[in-house]
């Protein structure tokens with residue numbers, strides 16, 4: 101009966117790769133995180149410094165047991181999928197390899213290329229997105245989806261924000 105999926109963001113929800121990317125960007129000399137152009141320049145830079153993505157993704161840690169919770173959800177045959185933004189093709193390759201071989205996560209992974217929104221890759225249609233970007237969640241909701249903001253710093257889950265994916269195990 102329930103054909104709907106729960107879509108889960110990767111960077112900043114499953115892995116602390118968002119934070120690591122910002123550190124790497126800083127170290128590479130692209131120090132102003134308020135300038136979009138510096139992000140574009142850094143991602144271009146990673147195309148000739150592939151080890152940046154190796155470090156960012158392979159060395160990342162599971163946030164609040166997200167990796168372990170997803171493994172449990174896949175054991176329970178829950179309809180979940182990962183919906184993640186990518187900036188380069190090498191980043192995409194590393195993410196797949198890391199999820200499949202290192203994290204032992206085998207749920208579907210959908211990639212969102214630069215210049216495209218998450219709700220354009222998946223039609224939300226009342227499905228749930230869990231994402232650490234309020235902008236992504238708002239866009240998703242505005243296009244007919246249900247959304248929760250992932251925020252590991254909050255005290256308790258509420259109707260708008262969750263601090264962990266563990267609530268999915270109880271549903």
Ligand SMILES: [Mg+2]
Pocket residue numbers: 109110111112113118231232233
């Ligand atoms: Mg994110």
